[in-house]
Each structure stands twice: as C-alpha cells, then as structure tokens.
Amino acid sequence: MNQMDGTIAVVTGAGRGLGAALAYTLAEAGCDLVLCGRSANGLQDVAQAITQNLGRRVQTVELDLSDADSVAAAVARIKTENAHVDILVNNGAMWLEDSPVDHSADEVFGVVNAAVTGTFLLTQGLLPLLDQSARPDIVTIGSISGLPNASLQTVSVPFYAAKRAQAALADGLRQKLAGTPVRSIVVHPPYLDDVSPLAAGGWQEAGKRRKGEAATNRDVCDAVLFALTRPRHVTLSITVDADEGGLFPPRTI
Numbered sequence: 001m002n003q004m005d006g007t008i009a010v011v012t013g014a015g016r017g018l019g020a021a022l023a024y025t026l027a028e029a030g031c032d033l034v035l036c037g038r039s040a041n042g043l044q045d046v047a048q049a050i051t052q053n054l055g056r057r058v059q060t061v062e063l064d065l066s067d068a069d070s071v072a073a074a075v076a077r078i079k080t081e082n083a084h085v086d087i088l089v090n091n092g093a094m095w096l097e098d099s100p101v102d103h104s105a106d107e108v109f110g111v112v113n114a115a116v117t118g119t120f121l122l123t124q125g126l127l128p129l130l131d132q133s134a135r136p137d138i139v140t141i142g143s144i145s146g147l148p149n150a151s152l153q154t155v156s157v158p159f160y161a162a163k164r165a166q167a168a169l170a171d172g173l174r175q176k177l178a179g180t181p182v183r184s185i186v187v188h189p190p191y192l193d194d195v196s197p198l199a200a201g202g203w204q205e206a207g208k209r210r211k212g213e214a215a216t217n218r219d220v221c222d223a224v225l226f227a228l229t230r231p232r233h234v235t236l237s238i239t240v241d242a243d244e245g246g247l248f249p250p251r252t253i
Contacts, residue, residue, distance in 0.1 A: 003229060005030035007135065008085050010078065010126065012063060012119075013092030015042025017194055018141065018217045022089055024049065024197045025221040027056040034078055034085070036063040037092065049198055065092045065118030066110040075125030084132035087228065090119045091141040093166075096156040108158045115162035120169055127182070135232065136182040139224055140170035144190045144239065174235060185227045188239045189220045197221075215240050 009026045013019035015037035023033050027050045035043045035058060043060040050058050061077055064070040078085070094114040096107055123138060130136035144150055145160050146167035152160055167186065174184035193216045195202040206216040219240050227236040 002030045003135075007031050007087060007133075008034065008082055009087035009089060010034040010036060010085055011089040011091060012036045012065065012122065014046055015039040016046075018189075018192065018220060019089075019091045020046045021195070021197055021217040021221050022091055022141075022224060024054075025225060026087070026089075027054045027058075028197070029225060030056075031087065032057040034059045034061060034082065036061045036074060038062065038064050053198075063092070063122075065114040065122065066094065067113075068117070068121060071118050071121045071125070075122060078126065079129060082129060085126055085129040086133040086135055087137045087139065088123060088126055088130065089139045089141065089224070090123065092119070093141075093162075094159075096159040098152075098154055098156045103156060103158060111156070111158045112162045112165075115159075116165045116169060119166065123173065130182055131180075133181075137228055138170075138173060138177075138182060138184045139227070140166060140173075140184070140186045141220065141224075142167050142170060142186050142188045144188050147188060147239065170237075181232070183232070183235045185224075185235060186237045187220055187223050187227070188237075190215050190240060192217055192220065 009031040011019055011023045011033065014023045014035035023035055023046055027033055033050060033056060035046055037043050040062055047058040047060050050056050059081060061074050063074040092114060094111045096111045143163040145155050146163035170184055170186035177184055193214050195206045195216045195218055197203045203218055206218040223238045223240055227238060230236060
C-alpha cells in the first residue's frame with residue numbers, strides 16, 4: 001500500500017498554476033484533496049480533473065488568504081467536513097512585481113497578509129486537525145526571494161519582504177513543533193515555467209531538463225513529494241536551484 005493512500009491534503013492557491021499541479025500530484029500519490037483558493041471556477045476545474053482522471057475525493061473551499069474573515073470561514077468549514085488533516089500545503093500567495101509607480105495600500109496589505117498573516121492563521125486554525133493525524137505535515141511553498149542575501153531581481157519590495165517573513169514562519173513552526181509528530185517542511189522555488197500534469201508532453205519533458213535550465217512546476221511537485229515521503233524523523237528545507245551559470249566556465253570532458 002502506498003504510504004499516502006487515503007491521506008487528506010489541504011492545498012491553498014489550488015485553482016491554477018503551481019497549486020493546481022501540486023493538488024494533482026498529491027492526488028496521484030493517493031491523497032484526497034481539500035482545494036482552497038479565490039476562484040471558485042478554477043477550483044472546480046481542478047477538482048473535476050482529479051475526480052475524473054484519478055477518482056479521488058475532492059472538496060473545494062473558497063479562501064482569500066489576505067482576508068482574516070475568509071480564513072476563519074475556511075477553517076470552520078474544513079473542520080466541519082474533516083475529522084483530521086494529514087498534509088497542509090501553504091502554497092497560496094499574491095504576486096507583486098516591482099513597478100516605477102507607487103504600490104497601492106491594498107496591494108501591499110494583500111501581498112503581506114496572504115503570505116504571512118493569512119497563512120499563519122490558516123495553519124494555526126488547522127493544527128487541531130493535524131494533531132489528529134498519524135502523519136501530519138505542513139509544507140510551505142516559499143521562494144528564493146525569502147532566502148538570506150537573495151537578489152531582489154524584478155520582484156517588489158513588499159513581495160520580497162513577505163517571502164522573507166514566510167521563510168521565518170516555516171522555521172518558527174519547525175521550532176515550535178519540535179518534539180511533536182508535526183513536521184514543518186519548506187520548499188523555496190525560483191522563477192518557474194508553468195507546466196501542467198494534464199499536459200502530458202510538457203510535464204514529461206520537464207523531467208528531462210538538464211542542470212542549469214529553467215525550473216518548472218514539476219520540479220517543485222517532485223521536491224514536495226520527496227520531502228513528504230521521507231522517514232518521519234527527517235524534516236527537509238529544499239531550495240530548487242535552477243542555476244543559469246556559475247563562477248567557473250563549463251568544464252570540457
């Protein structure tokens with residue numbers, strides 16, 4: 001029996017892109033899903049693909065991580081419909097690119113609240129359900145922007161700061177939950193090419209990319225699945241390093 005068969009995974013930001021790919025990958029691994037996100041239509045599309053192709057049980061919950069009331073409502077609904085949660089994937093976030101024009105207050109509050117305040121409140125609210133699991137895991141999808149001395153590149157300062165705080169959130173949970181069965185795993189992706197497990201050709205080809213080529217959604221999904229299936233005494237922090245060169249010229253063999 002697959003060690004993840006019948007487990008329940010909550011995935012935020014699951015209506016598109018990386019969140020949808022993570023949800024589908026976890027369903028393939030045997031998980032039943034609770035899909036959370038802002039777009040009801042997007043969540044339904046992902047849910048339909050999972051149920052039709054994989055036969056897993058799927059719930060959808062509308063969730064705006066930047067809104068505390070929305071987070072509280074989502075927590076209440078998940079608690080009502082589930083006796084336990086085995087995996088919480090904190091993938092939801094708001095992207096904000098740098099701009100020569102001043103960012104609005106709503107943009108700044110939105111990006112910080114989604115990555116930090118909402119993510120923490122959701123995690124805190126679901127901890128009682130995770131405590132009921134025999135194999136509880138929290139997975140935070142951070143960013144290389146959240147690493148020490150990371151280059152700002154094209155991201156906005158609020159996004160850069162929010163991802164740095166999210167990295168601290170994951171590490172703080174790791175320390176707080178030391179000595180309990182709950183693991184706090186974190187994966188830090190770089191910029192990603194958006195590929196889907198439903199587009200078989202692109203997904204399969206992504207697995208054949210060489211070192212130094214751009215990372216994809218599949219790389220993050222593979223990293224998450226790897227971390228979740230390690231022995232319970234192993235907690236991982238993974239940086240998906242898609243290097244585009246280095247200090248030394250290519251070696252000739």
